[in-house]
Amino acid sequence: MAERTKYILDEAEMPTRWYNVIPDLPEPPPPPLHPGTREPVGPDDLAPLFPLALIMQEVSGESYIDIPEPVLDVYRLWRPSPLYRARRLEKALGTPARIYYKYEGVSPVGSHKPNTAVPQAFYNAQEGVTRLTTETGAGQWGSALAFACATFGLECEVWQVRASYDQKPYRKLMMETFGATVHPSPSELTASGRAILAEHPDSTGSLGIAISEAVEQAAADEGARYALGSVLNHVLLHQTIIGEEALKQFELAGDTPDVLVGCTGGGSNFGGLAFPFLREKLAGRMSPVIRAVEPAACPSLTRGKYAYDFGDTAGLTPLLKMHTLGHDFIPDPIHAGGLRYHGMSPLISHIYELGLMEAISIGQQECFSAGVKFARTEGIIPAPEPTHALAACIREALHCKETGEEKVILTALCGHAHLDLPAYGSYFAGDMVDDELSDDALAESLAGLP
Amino acid sequence: MAERTKYILDEAEMPTRWYNVIPDLPEPPPPPLHPGTREPVGPDDLAPLFPLALIMQEVSGESYIDIPEPVLDVYRLWRPSPLYRARRLEKALGTPARIYYKYEGVSPVGSHKPNTAVPQAFYNAQEGVTRLTTETGAGQWGSALAFACATFGLECEVWQVRASYDQKPYRKLMMETFGATVHPSPSELTASGRAILAEHPDSTGSLGIAISEAVEQAAADEGARYALGSVLNHVLLHQTIIGEEALKQFELAGDTPDVLVGCTGGGSNFGGLAFPFLREKLAGRMSPVIRAVEPAACPSLTRGKYAYDFGDTAGLTPLLKMHTLGHDFIPDPIHAGGLRYHGMSPLISHIYELGLMEAISIGQQECFSAGVKFARTEGIIPAPEPTHALAACIREALHCKETGEEKVILTALCGHAHLDLPAYGSYFAGDMVDDELSDDALAESLAGLP
CATH class of the missing domain: 3.40.50.1100 (Rossmann fold)
Incomplete structure (x- = not known):
């Protein structure tokens, strides 16, 4: 077999x-x-x-x-989504790590x-x-x-x-x-x-x-x-079907993740995969390291302030306690458009503050390099957003190669790049710049926060 | 349930x-x-x-x-592909027909x-x-x-x-x-x-x-x-995994197709789905009508001549006995680029001549209308090529609505349109023309054939 x-x-x-x-x-x-x-805002404020x-x-x-039946009925157009073992990528990296990815690109629009x-x-x-x-x-x-x-x-x-x-x-x-x-x-x-x-x-x-x-x-x-596509509790709630499926699939695989890696913009793809695993961790049934990866150009978790701030630029939303770069922060136009948000989900911000997860940031050139390696081994061309998770995944797998550890890595491949291919064109043309947020720009943006 | x-x-x-x-x-x-x-050409001529x-x-x-094991191993990156029951499309059409589609868009590049x-x-x-x-x-x-x-x-x-x-x-x-x-x-x-x-x-x-x-x-x-992507026997051979899977899936569904519809350019997607069902038909185990659909701009099966012709324009290939519009025929630049071929697979041409299948042609506006209806019900935006099959599918389903027949229709959805979206833009902008090949242009093109 x-x-x-x-x-x-x-x-x-x-x-x-x-x-x-x-x-x-x-x-x-x-x-x-x-x-x-x-x-605190009440239901009437949000109505x-x-x-x-x-x-x-x-x-x-x-x-x-x-989950209401009419929603399940639409979910069935593409769900359950597959959990892959990235055997070809592992081989290309020469790592003893076992890499799994939960692939949400099978949806009609190609993402989670x-x-x-x-x-x-x-x-x-x-x-x-x-x-x-x-x-x-x-x-x-x-x-x-x-x-x-x-x-x-x-x-x-x-x-x-x-x-x-x-x-x-x-x-x-x-x-x-x-x-x-x-x-x-x-x-x-x-x-x-x-x-x-x-x-x-x-x-x-x-x-x-x-x-x-x-x-x-x-x-x-x-x-x-x-309708908001990320950040809020109910949005992350709906995304947990990703992690719940992945748990069942890990049972089929007879494996348990040691490290879970996902990219974060507003946090919904990350939270969707991570929260069910966090439940298992809190209950002592497994103990994965949970790691968020954000773009160096928009590092809300790693360099933002944990403060009450607006969710939008004009100040029309309630104040949310979150890691934020300031509600008037405008990040460089990096290719991972979905990660260009000044704040982070309040729920993920809170979990980060509780010390239940880690966060790192990575520049886009390393991310696209990871995306190309992934495409040429696993076939799927990843969207610019999850190349951040893949870059972190490859870092971890190469670390395992050095130490000889057979770690089990799980990553969220939240979408494909069919509609983002010009970003790869820019990478190949050599006109993609790295994009780390400068200390001055950060200080200026944070100055307006309480 | x-x-x-x-x-x-x-x-x-x-x-x-x-x-x-x-x-x-x-x-x-x-x-x-x-x-x-x-x-007849021998192996040495082709080497x-x-x-x-x-x-x-x-x-x-x-x-x-x-199928060699290293090929199966790559196939597993996306295969087996799903067979869908198009319940939402059926409902939107109000048809008693049961419509199934075998979806090949799950491959890394989005087609068969x-x-x-x-x-x-x-x-x-x-x-x-x-x-x-x-x-x-x-x-x-x-x-x-x-x-x-x-x-x-x-x-x-x-x-x-x-x-x-x-x-x-x-x-x-x-x-x-x-x-x-x-x-x-x-x-x-x-x-x-x-x-x-x-x-x-x-x-x-x-x-x-x-x-x-x-x-x-x-x-x-x-x-x-x-390497050739269609037309030749070995190409159609490799595509039969589509039909072999679909047969197993129909067993799961407890159903049998009465009509099988696929689009034809060179014929590989159509042959891949149809041939295993043709085997069952020839063996008397089922009796589906098998119907090819080609673009009105490039109607090789329905209006071409069954003759020996070159596979390419310059005359570098062997002569193939096939339905052809003439090897120097250049079709209008319709959006279904994959169907713009002057000839038809010799194997499919032969099967058509034997009376084992039917063929029709449809103009691209009806096809895109079908594609939009499909996208808004089933979620998947079909590539321009399989919109031809879907248009024929919808014709059949609407016919069933008139007659009350509960026919089982199977179609080949050979790919999605993520990389063909400008074609839909053209359709919505109203600047898409219908494209039927004129009698004069056809006569001129066929004049050079034996």
């Missing part, structure tokens, strides 16, 4: 509950605050933006939440984002909402929401960070194929966008600005709500 | 043999002829172009050929092409070849061969039809990420290319021209061989 390449679950084995890590933590994360009163079902999930104290886009569209449709607004960076979240809205009959309007809008025209076409409307951000359509353009007419945008625009539009229309 | 969306096989259930339909046919297909002697193992497969009389690229690269590497040349249309074949060459350590040089090279820059970047070199065709690098450019400096190219260029280069270099 040949050595196994991938571990597949049947549809009938797909998890039917999302996992909420909060009740299992030694202490709960600090609550979001109302920027005026500085009191103009989100449907009640999602607000209740955001503050839930339950450990498990059932539909895991939360689908339930968000479902709950909104169920509560009578007819239109969703959102922001997107590289376009993975926007195309996921466009797909989800097509599925449940909602209109979808997307503000895409201009840097990505210009670099990655195919994503816009994908969103339009699913029936969505796409605007480059900053745009002239919102007060938030016009304010930025007045000051910086050539702004390449940021996720923070795009969020302001989408939030402003949703709040102004009774039939509309806003 | 929820209704099943897809039928998945475990790696251990993956077929380990390819199926050769020729011994099961009532008579064998006419042999290729040497253009000088008009005698400058192909490794011996592939030449032997081309003329094999065996019903089954074992690696099924033959991998064994072709393997056999060449085994016989000491160090460099493969090839042509590509939309780029699906070129990227598949680039991936396969990366896997077995071969150099890869691709001539891409200029119409697609210009329309679809992402495919070139994908080929380069796998390490290949890509030239637009016609190019100044070959005598065949220069001859075309001398007469038509603005030529947008054709598969026939690109084949001439790649064949010329391979023949001129002792360490190089040529």
Whole structure:
């Protein structure tokens, strides 16, 4: 019998509950605050933006939440996703480590984002909402929401960070194929966008600005709500189906991870894989090192401040206690558009502060080098975002080669690069620069924080 | 228990043999002829172009050929591929028909092409070849061969039809990420290319021209061989793993197809799905109607002549008995670049002449309309090529809606459109024209045939 390449679950084995890590933590994360009163925000404050079902999930104290059947039914279009053993990469590296990757690129839009886009569209449709607004960076979240809205009959309007809008025209076409409307951000359509353009007419945008625009539009229309692709508790909750599946697949493999590595922008792909493993760690059933990898150009966890800050640039959201580079920080237009966010999920920030996980940052050239090595061995061309996780994975595997340790490494391959190929073109052309955030720029950006 | 969306096989259930339909046919297909002697070509004539193992497969009389373990090992990176029941599309159409699709877009390059690229690269590497040349249309074949060459350590040089090279820059970047070199065709690098450019400096190219260029280069270099992505017997042989898997999956589904529909350019995706079902039909175990769908702009089966013709434009290949529009026919630059071939696989042409299958042609607007409907229900945005099969599928399903027949329809979804999204942009912009080949142009092109 040949050595196994991938571990597949049947549809009938797909998890039917999302996992909420909060009740299992030694202490709960600090609550979001109302920027005026500085009191914890309540459901009423959030009602103009989100449907009640999602607000209740955001503050839930339950450990498990059932996935509605219509959501499971859409998940079955691509889930369960495969867990791969990267035997060809291991061989090319000459490492004794065993490398596994959980591959979310099998979804219709090629990333993990539909895991939360689908339930968000479902709950909104169920509560009578007819239109969703959102922001997107590289376009993975926007195309996921466009797909989800097509599925449940909602209109979808997307503000895409201009840097990505210009670099990655195919994503816009994908969103339009699913029936969505796409605007480059900053745009002239919102007060938030016009304010930025007045000051910086050539702004390449940021996720923070795009969020302001989408939030402003949703709040102004009774039939509309806003959808966020990362950062918030309910978003990370929906992504835990990744880790729950991976746990079942590790049982099939008869293995246990020693190191879990994922890339972090807002934190949803990382949290989705890591939280179920963190539950096992907290319960003493396994003891993986859990490591986040962020871009050197946007290092919120490793160099940001843990403070209350706005989730968006214009200051329209509640204050979130998180690792932040400052809500008006605009990162270099690196190719990993999905990692260009000034803050980090409050939940992941809290878990980091509790010492339950590690974080490192890596420059994009090392990441693309890892991406090319991965493509030429495993076949899948990774999106710019997960090349960060792969670069860290390769560092760990090469370390094992030196020490002879047979560590088991698990990484989150959250999407493919079919729509990000110009980034590889730039890497091959030699015109990709490394992008470490300077101390001066960091100090200037953090100066405005409490 | 929820209704099943897809039928998945475990790696251990993956077929380990390819199926050769020729011994099961009532008579064998006419042999290729040497253009000088008009005698059947022998292995020696083909040796400058192909490794011996592939030449032997081309003329094999065996019903089954074992898949080498190193090829199976690469297949496991994405195979077995899923068989889907298109429940959401059925519901949107309101049809009593049951629609299934076998989805090959899960491969690393997003199409069925690696099924033959991998064994072709393997056999060449085994016989000491160090460099493969090839042509590509939309780029699906070129990227598949680039991936396969990366896997077995071969150099890869691709001539891409200029119409697609210009329309679809992402495919070139994908080929380069796998390490290949890509030239637009016609190019100044070959005598065949220069001859075309001398007469038509603005030529947008054709598969026939690109084949001439790649064949010329391979023949001129002792360490190089040529690889073809469709048309030939050994290529269709390798693709039969699609149909063999689908047969096992239909057993799981407890269903049997009444109609099998696939798109045809050179015929490899169609033959790959259809031949194992044709075996079952010839043996009296099932009786599906087998229907090829080709573009109205390039209707080789439905309007071409069944005659001996060259496989390429410059006349460097053996003469193949096939349905052809004439080897110097250059179709309109429709978006389904992979279907822009003047001829049809000799094996499929022969089976068509035997009356064992049907063929129709459809214009591209109806195809893209079907593609959008499919994307918005099933989530997957289909490549321009299989939108032809989907359009025929929808015609059949709507016919069932009229008659009330609960037919079981099986179609080949041979790839996704992630790298072909500008074609959808053109469709939405309303600047896509229908493209039926005129009688005059057809007559002129056929005039040169025997």
